[in-house]
Amino acid sequence: MHQQKPFVLAVSAVSGGGKTTLVKQLNATLVKSKALYFDEYDFDDSPKDICEWVESGADHNQWNLTPLINDLKSLIFDENQSHKYIILDYPFAYRHKTMSELLNFTIFIDTPLDVALCRRIQRDYKNTKTEIIQNDITNYLDRGRNAYLNMLSTVKPNSDYIVDGLLPIETIIELIVQEITK
Incomplete structure (x- = not known):
């Protein structure tokens, strides 16, 4: 008997926008789900300086996402898998051609830049000297x-x-679950 492929959803936001928090909560909420996190991968032959990459046109296909794509494909096409959902903490939505072919649904968390910056400072600089933060x-x-x-x-x-x-995480989860189970 052929099993249905998992539903693959990607969560995007600016750094500090809430991607990882949302992916963890969705993974805990959705039954038979598996989460993959962009930041847990090393992408050789990919842009090293994000600002320079943006300044030169931000071609998302310059990213060599092979390790993430291989892991995702193994989850999607493994006939022994039992995942109903695969949730990606992934910043590009459909902008990367190869990855876009594997996605079913993309979510963008629209977090104001000032809030995202404050969250990032709180997250990344707990015990850091003021000069480094400045x-x-x-x-x-x-x-x-x-x-x-x-x-x-x-x-x-x-x-x-x-x-x-800016919505509470519980509300965001409810909205997304409603959207993907329509």
């Missing part, structure tokens, strides 16, 4: 903000569903 904020203002704005103009409109990143 350097990061200077880098954000000088170059990094353009990468965030690029994501808002390319990935957000390329997503199937946009959710307000």
